[in-house]
Structures are given as structure tokens and as C-alpha cells.
Amino acid sequence: MKAVIKYFYVPFCAIGIIFFLSSFLAKDNDITKAYQKAGLTEKHAALHLLSRFTYGAKPNEIDEILKMGLDNWFNNQLNAKIADEELSSKLKSYDAINLSNLEVSETFPQGAKVLRMAIKDGFIDKDSVKVGDNKKEYRDKILSYMETKGLRPQQELFRQFISQKILRATYSNNQLQEVLTDFWFNHFNVSLTKNECAMYIPAYERDVIRPNVLGKFKTMLLASAKSPAMLFYLDNFSSASNNQSDGAIMEMMGMNAKSEKAKAAIQKIKANKKNQGLNENYAREVMELHTLGVDGGYTQDDVTQAARVLTGWTIYPFDDYGGGAALKKMIDKIGEGNLVKRGFVHDGDFLFAINRHDTGDKVVLGKKFDGSLGYQEGVDLLNMLAQHPSTAKFISKKLATKFVNDNPAQSLINKMAKTFSDTNGDIKAVLKTMTASPEFWNKEALGEKTKSPFELAISAVRALDADVVQPYQLYSWINKMGQKIYYYQAPTGFPDKGQYWINTGALLNRMNFGLALASQKIPGVRINLSKLNDNHEPESSEAALKTYSKIILPERDLTKTVERLTPFLNDPNLLNKVEQAANKNKPATSMANTEDEDTMMAVGAVKKPQTVQKNKQNNMANNTMLAQVVGVIIGAPEFQKR
Known part of the structure; x- marks a missing residue:
């Protein structure tokens, strides 16, 4: 009997392995099956892939893809690890695009900061800065001061930043990554028109968007929420609660509430909070534009509650100038180690300031959030939004609109949304589902998108x-x-x-x-x-x-x-x-x-x-x-x- 079992077991194992391998290989050939079923030639299919996932075909590129195989080409684009020697050579002279936010702040400061620095250093008399003064003379002094200190105008930073985007789109071999960088930047839009966030936008695209465009959606969502560019753009950097008692504030700050010094500090903190207060801008847009969509099922009360959850999310102050000066002095005085013990969180350019946080309980979309969790409370909120069924549908529709046509079929959106939910927001998996679907290859999709x-x-x-x-x-x-x-x-x-x-x-x-x-x-x-x-x-x-x-x-x-x-x-x-x-x-x-x-x-x-x-x-x-x-x-x- 054992011999009989053994006799049948070996062939069945072999059949099982073959079946598994054939299934695996079939998945790798989803594009080939899909375009063939749609009745397209291999060349037409290659052109469609180039039209959708690159910035346009280069001479003879269709033939190059045919040699490689369409599925192999697409998988290489999904992995985004193709060498880019020509692009790297083109970008060598752009010295500003790899600077950290701190280095940008120090090298390309805003005009108001330059003026404060010049006054502090005695280069310009404070009393001489009046309306009606000789503008040319004033500008010449500022330019002279900048040259002396090695400072550079922000327009030079923006010029390099814009130029690198054009070069990447033109020359990168990892074309899909660049197309998606443009797509996700547009989704999590920030603008150079807003001075407070402008200098942080180059690092935002480089460190928050581009590395995450083919990963998990929730990772990019959290990274964008903590970015100085987004914190300034949608004003969450200033959002603070007004509901904390004097004792709670002093306990967080490690101060004796009975001392005169403490009382003065309390008044200063409360005055700052009065000027700041709860800001709902980011909470509203993170639901309406970044995750759930305008019809995603949230209410105004959900927006307010989410804004309370995200109080205290701000930037880590870089210097002694501007709005973060008081916060930096506090950090320098108390010491970062002591602040961490009290619930502050410092992560790169991000700071969770628990003294600004609303510690009360909240309810968003029917889920209760424990105010005592501090920073983690906000992370839990963003993860919930990223995994919500409305987010799966909203993101899938935006991707289908980008890569298929202006009015994608609901059947395609449903398939992509299911993959989004099943894979916890895996962008690669969603794109694979899209390209394996007949809707991607039908006549309503071919050549139907208008170029920006x-x-x-x-x-x-x-x-x-x-x-x-x-x-x-x-x-x-x-x-x-x-x-x-x-x-x-x-x-x-x-x-x-x-x-x-x-x-x-x-x-x-x-x-x-x-x-x-x-x-x-x-x-x-x-x-x-x-x-x-x-x-x-x-x-x-x-x-x-x-x-x-x-x-x-x-x-x-x-x-x-x-x-x-x-x-x-x-x-x-x-x-x-x-x-x-x-x-x-x-x-x-x-x-x-x-x-x-x-x-x-x-x-x-x-x-x-x-x-x-x-x-x-x-x-x-x-x-x-x-x-x-x-x-x-x-x-x-x-x-x-x-």
C-alpha cells in the first residue's frame, strides 16, 4: 500500500510543481495575454505601453521592447532599478537638488530671513529699512551681504529643481518611475506659490514622492503628512489644541507650575496657541483629495475630529529665525532627550510637539481615537484612511484616469480597487491588475489621452x-x-x-x-x-x-x-x-x-x-x-x- 501511495505521490508532486510554475509564468505574461485577446499586434501593444508608461517613444524604442518582451519590459519598469548613467551625467552640475532641507534653509534663505540676518550682523541698520528708501541701494546691500555670507537666491534653487524634472523625464531609463512621480506629486500637490513651503519642495519630491511611487500607498501618505512642504502648504504646522490645563502643560515641559518663571511660560504658550488654534485645512484635504475622495463618506465633524488628532504635527525648527524660533529655544533649553520622555517625537525634519496636541478622545468615521497615544494617534488615523474602501476606489479611479482614459470603466476601477484592498495599497499590484485587464487594451483606451x-x-x-x-x-x-x-x-x-x-x-x-x-x-x-x-x-x-x-x-x-x-x-x-x-x-x-x-x-x-x-x-x-x-x-x- 505504501508503495502504491509512493508511486502516485511522486507524479502528483511533479504535476503540482508544474502547475505552480505554469501559474507563476502565466502571471508574468498577463500583458501578452491581454493584448492578444484584444486583437492587437505586438508592435501596437508596445506603442501603447510606451504611450502610457513613458514620456513618449524614442526612435527605434518599439523594436527594443519587442526584443526584450513586453512583460519583461514592464516588470523592469516596475522595479525601477535600470542604470541611468546619461541622466546622472546630465545632473552633475545641479548642486542644489541633493541638499537637505536644513542645507537649503541655510543656503537659499527667504528674503525676510536674509534681512533679519543682515540686521542682526549689523550689515543693515534696522531703522533704515523704511518705505520710500532707495530701493536699488537697499537691494545692493542685501546682495552684498548674501555674497559675503555665501547665500544664494531662491530662484536659483527653483530653476535647478525645474530643470532636473525636465532632464529626468527626458533621459531616465526608469520612465515609469518618473511618470508616477509626476502623478503622485500632483496627487499630493504642494506649490511654489506659497513662500513658506517653497524651499522644502525639492526635497519633498526627492525624498517623499519619488522613492515611494511604486510602494505602499500608506507609506507615501504618512511621509507626505510629515513633510515640511505639506505641513506648511496646508498649514498643519501651526495647528494646536487649546484644551490643556496649566498643570498638564507644565508637566509636559518639566516645569514647576508654581514658579513665576513657569507662569510666564504658561502665558506665552497660551498666547501662541491663541494665535495658532485648530487648523482644519490638512484634515479636510487629506480626506477629500488624498484618500477618501469628495464622496468618501466623511462629514464636517469627521474633519474637525481628524484635525484634533493631528494637532502638534509640525516641523523640527532649523534656526533662530521665523516661526520656529521659540520652539527651537525650548528644545535647546530642555534638551531633546527630556522632550522624548515627555512624548515629543523627532523624526528628521518632523516634530510631534505634544504640548500642542489635543489629548482628549476623538471619533473619526466611527472609530474612537485615544488622545493619550499622542503621535501614534495620528499614525493610526492616516493608516485607517489609507486602508478605507473609499480610498481604494478613489485612488484606483485616479490611476485609471491617468493611464487608461478620461472616463475609465467602472468594471476596471472595481478590479483595481479590490487589488488595492487585498494588498494593503500596493501600487505595483494595482498597476499589474490594470495592465492585465481588457479595459486597458480596448479601443476606448488606445491613443485617447491628451498630453499635457x-x-x-x-x-x-x-x-x-x-x-x-x-x-x-x-x-x-x-x-x-x-x-x-x-x-x-x-x-x-x-x-x-x-x-x-x-x-x-x-x-x-x-x-x-x-x-x-x-x-x-x-x-x-x-x-x-x-x-x-x-x-x-x-x-x-x-x-x-x-x-x-x-x-x-x-x-x-x-x-x-x-x-x-x-x-x-x-x-x-x-x-x-x-x-x-x-x-x-x-x-x-x-x-x-x-x-x-x-x-x-x-x-x-x-x-x-x-x-x-x-x-x-x-x-x-x-x-x-x-x-x-x-x-x-x-x-x-x-x-x-x-
Whole structure:
């Protein structure tokens, strides 16, 4: 009998192992199964993946993905560990983007802080700072002081920060990570328009958003709540309770409540609290925008109760200037070790100040929160919100809207939400569920998303294999097309709907951008159009349109596109119009010197033998024709979609 069992056991074990392996392998081929079932070719499927999970296909990139295999390519993007030597080389000169918040505060201080420092150091007389004083003289003194102290203007920090985003989007091999960084930054939006939080935004994207875009949602939610950028942006840094007794305050501070010194401290603390008080801004937005959604089932009372839970969440003070000066003096005096014993929590740039915390019990969404838990009470609240069924649906819909179409099917949202709940908010798992679903591959999804100005600009430089040496010049055009990245003021972030981006003026600016880019009118962005076609010169503008449409818009039926664009090819005023637009758009601070020898020859600045001059003129005529063709393709409706 044992022999019989053994005889059957071994084959069944083998069958079980084979079944397990086949199931495992099947999961790795979910994309292949899904696109095949939808009736797409492998090339069309590769293009769709590139359209959704990168900033646009580069020349020959579809073929590279086919060699690798679509599932393997997507898994590599999900892991986000591909080497990025070219990007690293491009970013070497940007010395500010890796600074800590403390280093940024010390190197790029706000103007008000610089003034206080200059007065304290005796560089500027306090009494001389009056309205009506000589502004130039005052500015010169401030600039002289900054130079003496090695301080730099904040605009330089923001310029580097914006430039690095453009370079990452253009050159990173980990494209999905960059696309998701943009998505989640927009979800947890903060804005450079708010001075108090602006200097902390570079580290916010670098340390809070980018490392967590493919991890657990709750991790990113907690990290954003504790970030100085978010604490300042939605004012939670100042939120404090007014319900503590004098004795409780003194006990937390380790002071004798009967002493005169203690009484004075009590009055000062209460005065500060009176100015601060309970602030509901973050509590409201963390429910409405970050987790549950506007229809997530919470009430105004839930907002108030959640705000009470999150009292005392503030920033760890960096220096003796500004709103954190009093708190820093208290920490220095009492000692951090003693504060920890009393319930304070210091984690990097975050501080939980228990003397500001509402220690009473609260009820949020029907769950009771114990006020005596202090910091942990807030962590428990955020974890509850992150795991709520309404959050699963809300986040899944936003992801589907980003990566599928503007009105994703409810069936897809339900599948993604189930994965979100089953995996405790695992973003990778949710994306895998999405790409394995037929809704991701159907005709309502293919090429149905409208590019934002940022996506348009980056996809264009990628499609043309441009060398971007001055990324801030691209930002000027992105801004002109309607998207001032990092400056969106509302906590909602930029809308992710095509109708927001497209109108008559926007389409004109997009066409002007395409022509300016192809005509080499954007300083610091170099393009070799001939190289894209293996240095073969088209015989006519019509031939160039057909050839370059296939290069820039691969794997598409271009019959109607060519027919629509042909009338634009021979418009003699088209490049004159873009020349005017480029000059109008050129930043006053441009450091570019774009006049190469050929351009100088065209305006008679350089003289060469007549035969060479004639050849140059012929080449320039061909280049002008080709630039006009490529610019028209970039401005075409088909290129506006992804």
C-alpha cells in the first residue's frame, strides 16, 4: 500500500510543481495575454505601453521592447532599478537638488530671513529699512551681504529643481518611475506659490514622492503628512489644541507650575496657541483629495475630529529665525532627550510637539481615537484612511484616469480597487491588475489621452532624440502652453482631463512650439533631423511628411494625417510666425548663444568663398523645409494624443 501511495505521490508532486510554475509564468505574461485577446499586434501593444508608461517613444524604442518582451519590459519598469548613467551625467552640475532641507534653509534663505540676518550682523541698520528708501541701494546691500555670507537666491534653487524634472523625464531609463512621480506629486500637490513651503519642495519630491511611487500607498501618505512642504502648504504646522490645563502643560515641559518663571511660560504658550488654534485645512484635504475622495463618506465633524488628532504635527525648527524660533529655544533649553520622555517625537525634519496636541478622545468615521497615544494617534488615523474602501476606489479611479482614459470603466476601477484592498495599497499590484485587464487594451483606451504641455514637450524632444543642454528653456515653452509646473496653486493639482488643456489658443501655442523646436529656435535644445532618417534627404516636402510622420508617429495609420497636414507644408508665412513667437517667448535671462557659424553666414556675419556659400544656402533651404515639416507633425492632433 505504501508503495502504491509512493508511486502516485511522486507524479502528483511533479504535476503540482508544474502547475505552480505554469501559474507563476502565466502571471508574468498577463500583458501578452491581454493584448492578444484584444486583437492587437505586438508592435501596437508596445506603442501603447510606451504611450502610457513613458514620456513618449524614442526612435527605434518599439523594436527594443519587442526584443526584450513586453512583460519583461514592464516588470523592469516596475522595479525601477535600470542604470541611468546619461541622466546622472546630465545632473552633475545641479548642486542644489541633493541638499537637505536644513542645507537649503541655510543656503537659499527667504528674503525676510536674509534681512533679519543682515540686521542682526549689523550689515543693515534696522531703522533704515523704511518705505520710500532707495530701493536699488537697499537691494545692493542685501546682495552684498548674501555674497559675503555665501547665500544664494531662491530662484536659483527653483530653476535647478525645474530643470532636473525636465532632464529626468527626458533621459531616465526608469520612465515609469518618473511618470508616477509626476502623478503622485500632483496627487499630493504642494506649490511654489506659497513662500513658506517653497524651499522644502525639492526635497519633498526627492525624498517623499519619488522613492515611494511604486510602494505602499500608506507609506507615501504618512511621509507626505510629515513633510515640511505639506505641513506648511496646508498649514498643519501651526495647528494646536487649546484644551490643556496649566498643570498638564507644565508637566509636559518639566516645569514647576508654581514658579513665576513657569507662569510666564504658561502665558506665552497660551498666547501662541491663541494665535495658532485648530487648523482644519490638512484634515479636510487629506480626506477629500488624498484618500477618501469628495464622496468618501466623511462629514464636517469627521474633519474637525481628524484635525484634533493631528494637532502638534509640525516641523523640527532649523534656526533662530521665523516661526520656529521659540520652539527651537525650548528644545535647546530642555534638551531633546527630556522632550522624548515627555512624548515629543523627532523624526528628521518632523516634530510631534505634544504640548500642542489635543489629548482628549476623538471619533473619526466611527472609530474612537485615544488622545493619550499622542503621535501614534495620528499614525493610526492616516493608516485607517489609507486602508478605507473609499480610498481604494478613489485612488484606483485616479490611476485609471491617468493611464487608461478620461472616463475609465467602472468594471476596471472595481478590479483595481479590490487589488488595492487585498494588498494593503500596493501600487505595483494595482498597476499589474490594470495592465492585465481588457479595459486597458480596448479601443476606448488606445491613443485617447491628451498630453499635457509638459508631456507634449518631453515627448517631442524624445521623439526627435534631442540633446537638451538647457532644460529651463523648455520650461519657458511649457509655461507658455499653459502648464507652469510646480506652481499650481490649488491642492487639487493639475486636472487630468483633456478638455482642460485644449482650446484654440492652446493649439496655436502647441503648433508654434513644434515649429520652434524643429527649427532650432529653442536655445540649448539641439536636434539633428537628418540623422533621424539615416542622413537620407527627402526629395520633396510631401516625401518628407510621409517619411517623418512614420518616424515620429510609429505604428499608426497616417493616411488621414498626411492628407490633413499637406496644406501646411508650403505656407511661406509659417516659419515667420514661429520666428516671432520664439522671439516673444525667449527668456530675458537666457544664457544661450545660439548663433553657430552657419547661422552667422546666413545673416552675412561670416564670409566664405561663393561656392561654399551657395552650398550652405541650399542646405539651409532644405533644413528649413524639413524643419517646417517636422514642426507641423509635432503640432498635429495625432501627436497631441498618447
